[in-house]
């Protein structure tokens with residue numbers, strides 16, 4: 001709530017103006033029944049037609065003022081909540097892009113999506129409603145009670161007798177409402193996650209004919225949301241009839257008691273009619289208050305979810321640290337890391353590379369190969385040990401400066417639905433020669449023979465390219481900006497051996513001064529690397545050149561022997 005208020009503060013002036021308009025409109029509206037009672041009890045009995053006209057005209061004017069004031073105020077409140085939500089959503093998105101990977105893992109992507117969409121919508125609704133009803137309901141309630149007291153103190157007692165009952169209903173509804181709506185938002189998170197998973201895996205789902213299974217999974221999540229929404233809605237819908245029942249019971253009591261009092265000459269019929277109008281106004285105000293509580297609880301639950309993200313600490317802060325010197329370009333010094341902070345995913349990894357050297361990383365899936373690259377890119381910080389680039393602790397380098405020295409191809413990298421050239425350029429505004437040179441090194445000659453060349457349009461995710469063609473476009477993208485450090489995560493796996501070999505030769509020739517880390521499944525892709533790191537379960541079981549490893553590392557020799565038949 002504090003966070004939402006922070007966003008409301010700049011709008012305090014306009015909100016104050018709006019509330020004044022609303023206040024005036026509501027007060028005028030409150031006076032209407034009182035004027036009616038004046039007409040009925042004084043003007044009509046005295047037969048003064050002129051004063052009936054004057055009071056009647058005044059009533060029309062006041063009613064018009066009330067409507068105009070309400071509409072104007074509602075327009076302002078709509079604009080305010082729209083602007084506030086706009087900024088809130090913008091900041092939330094910016095923050096999401098700055099979250100560290102560990103924080104993103106903790107929030108989960110689907111939950112971040114629903115916070116960005118439905119939670120901000122709930123906050124929008126809350127700000128809007130609170131402005132609309134926040135002034136109106138209390139004024140109608142308190143003003144109504146004050147006016148009825150002055151009109152007919154005895155009948156007001158009837159009204160006051162129903163208030164505790166109504167208060168109890170409001171309290172019951174709003175406390176249960178918050179709980180039910182919080183649960184609904186959580187169910188929505190699940191729904192978003194299921195749809196996202198299905199979208200991402202649509203090809204696999206179709207290939208394995210798992211459409212029905214997926215549909216069932218989705219239906220389950222969908223039913224969950226509907227069920228919780230229904231429970232919350234049911235509760236809210238019970239409110240109105242119950243309130244109406246109480247209202248009408250109260251009205252009946254007032255009419256009966258009023259009839260006796262008129263008969264006894266204690267009061268006049270006009271007063272009773274005005275009183276009935278006020279009674280209705282007061283009960284409506286109570287219902288507004290209850291609706292306000294619902295909106296508030298829904299908005300507050302969502303506001304809390306948004307604030308959690310906005311107030312998440314900036315984890316990846318840089319620590320100034322003097323350069324340590326040394327001729328190493330990249331150095332891992334006894335690095336350990338765990339994603340979940342339970343079990344290490346990497347244990348005590350050390351290696352170092354001089355400028356222009358190549359490190360090969362090989363090992364079974366899940367052994368931590370990609371994790372090493374993620375740490376080097378500082379998507380995560382290591383739990384123990386130090387990673388340094390150019391002798392400087394990674395944590396002392398500005399993230400933007402850090403990312404500009406890397407060229408990266410990830411395991412599941414993506415291409416945009418855009419021209420091939422634009423996919424290689426990637427918004428960096430590189431000259432055409434660089435794109436072409438990068439494509440040549442990446443062995444992506446197929447681009448030239450394709451209709452349209454560099455201008456050829458790709459389908460979303462590059463679906464109109466083969467796996468190997470995709471990898472080569474991605475390679476060209478990584479090479480185009482002439483990076484200091486090149487990270488390739490299993491990015492030549494779809495190339496045939498001949499093209500793979502040509503790629504390695506071209507890399508060695510055109511990117512002599514680039515330090516390379518190459519993750520591969522095939523020994524042939526890395527055997528010429530200066531050093532090779534063999535990983536198993538996050539531990540280094542071998543580190544050295546191909547020849548050394550063939551002599552000393554059993555795991556490496558085993559992989560080599562399995563692949564030997566294909567390679568040599």
Ligand code: ADP
Pocket residue numbers: 105339340345363364365366367368369370371372
């Ligand atoms: P490789 O690239 O060698 O196949 P990874 O480095 O991707 O392996 O993964 C190493 C281990 O870390 C695996 O056990 C995997 O389950 C785990 N892991 C990878 N990414 C995450 C993540 N974002 N959150 C939690 N665990 C992860």
Ligand code: MG
Pocket residue numbers: 366369370371411489
């Ligand atoms: Mg991997």
